Amino acid sequence: MRSSATIKVMTVLLSLFVVVMVAYQVYYHFNEKRDTVEAELYTYNDNVTARGVFVRDENVITYSGDGVLEYNYADASKVSVGSTVANVYASEEDILNVNRIEQLENRIAELERAEQPGTTDYIQPESLKSQIDAKYKLLISASIDNDFDTVKKYESEISQIMSIYNLVTNATDSYDSVIASLKKELKDLKKSVKKPKEKIDASETGYFVSYADGYEAILNKEKCVNLNKQQIVDIIEGNDSVAKPPNSAGKLLKDYSCKILMVIDNDERVVSGIELKAMLSASKETYNVYVESVKDAGDGQSIVILTCDSLDSALVSERVQRIELVFDDYTGLKVPREAIRFNSKKEKGVYVILGQDVQFKKIDIVYEGEDYVLSKNTSNEDYLLLYDQILLEAVKNGNSE
Template identity: 30%
Template sequence: MVTNSSNKMTNILLVLLSVSVIATIGTILYHFVDTSYQTETAIRATADESKIFDGVYVRNETVLTYSGSGAVSYQVPDGGKIASGDVIAEVYPDESAIESQQKIDALQEKLDVLERISNPGTLEQAQPADLSRQITQYYKEAVGYKDQMNLTSAKEAEQQFLEAYSTYQIVISKGSVSFADQISSLNSEIADLKAGQSAPVGTVTSDASAYFVSHVDGYETTFSAQHLDEVTPEQLSQAIANPTKPNQTEDLGQSNVIGKSIAEYGWYMMGMIDNKDQKYQVGDQVTIRLLNASAEAPATIQELRTVENSDQVMVVLYSDTLTSDFVQNRTDHVEMILGEYEGIKVPRDAIRFKDVEETETDEETGKKTTKTVNARGVYVQDGEKIEFRRLDVIYEGKDYVLSKLHADDGYLMLYDSIIVEGIDAIGN
């Protein structure tokens, strides 16, 4: 009987142990399935509140002409800045005279370089180690600018490279290398060319401080500041589709047009934007960014003009910051930036709502009151704990939001593990 009782007790214990093991395994499996969340680390991100559109420039432009006939030699590059009285162009009897002047200018440039690096004062101060570093630097700059198709800067870097390299040759040779013969030859060649050179028959000068552009597009009158209120959406569309009119000089009534000057003060940009959400208002300070050149200028929204039979509005921007990047074209593909935001990036799919208690303090009496609010936030995983963290949204993107960087308890913080999938199992 004792043996039977002992066997029964053993069997009962084995059953209980089996049930316990099965329950433990079941619990583990349940938690494994139920709490296998997919998480995403809360990281810092930035975003722009902006609109991208094709902008049309409206500026104070003066068409420049010359009387008579001849070949024009420009003295100022496109987009170059000019002061009052500066010579913009010289007019020669024919193209051969211009070619002769161009040869003289090129030879004179070489002569100036050789005379500069042969100057005793320059050689006394030159150090081989410094020159070696400059040679490497200018070479890398020249290659980089060529890759960027910035030919003007590439040429300048090449010139600096040649100067540094030639000076290095003279310094390390300790006087055995000389450019005296080349200097003499260049002086002689320049003198011969000047002797047979034709003088310019006329010049075109600037009557005010401005930027110079060597071409006209036929819209100088249409898109002038004086006619700002008369510009129509159709005119904007025409300029965007055809930035240059086919017969622009005829439209201007000029035959000897050599370009135009653009006043270096206030200018406008106009374009069509969607503003259904009313995010943009007259008086807003924005930034105009050229998408093709990465140049920027501050501007103010001067007008949001309603357009009949259109869901869009005509935006009129004003800026008093002008650089060469903003005078090259009649139209540009631009981004109008209203604000730049920085915060914690949160996927929209992870956002949930939960009733939380919120305490407010009356500033006058100091009395504290507690109320329940339905807060927007996310669930985060902290080890085995699941916690709800509130969001302070400062920017709304298409599939994400940015939450303000907070140090307060209860708010989402950097590097929290945001649960993006699986949280619905515990409810909202």
């Protein structure tokens, strides 16, 4: 009996011991405190960003100053001498009526094209639907980019295709009554609309911009090279009391090139005679710029003069814009310098935790920062992989100390 009781007690104790050991292992696995960091993708770019002053050879366009302006050209559009760049109306209502007349004329033309013989004879609804979907995606993209001229273009194209689609699918039999109604509205509107009080014509061939800020008579491409650091900073910060020219309707740029004046911290990568890539905060485009000169401005700074032979609405949107000079980007797995170790083969790498094991993995450095490096992102398991747990502690004989 005693023997049986003893066996029972020993069995219970052994079972308890096993349970305790398993519990301990589970607890140890999930609660062991090790100083680690996860290997994550990181992109570093060492670009230079500063505000710049855009300088061109510009002539201000003026008018009587009485009335409301309706522009006929988008900014950065090329115009010929004698072209009417804007009309002057007595009120905004007149401008709204003129725009409504244009909308009515376009809509009538769309519906009449849709009803032309042969337009709907050989077109399948699926083909039209695919066209609508494709145009809609392009419209959304243009809208995100704030490219409103392109948005307007795709809106018109979608409207035209949908008009045809309605006829093909028998959603409507005819647009005759709609066209008649629109033509009546158009006729009545033309009777009431007033002609422009004044037309503003281009005095020379150039590139049109719809604003003037007062620097047109002060800055030009010849004078700007002599500006000192403080003068450039005053323009950037708006410290100059430069008044806008009275009765200005915009300006004409003599050509498409410009100079850009920047004050930056000294950077050995920015030297005279090289070409760089530049980006603006107002655009997703990348522009080619040429470093015309770099002058020491004192206090660890330089005056940089760039030239740019591109022209679009973003480049003329403001006199002062934030500019980013683009250099190489580096992408890789971010590794703290304190985690870098060498194995017995003198290979550079890190120790990572894999379950209960500690394993050495090599790193392939693509960029070195001050307190970290970037290792090439690879699928080779001998090297550090994405999401590996990098051990920051010192390791001895394959175990963390």
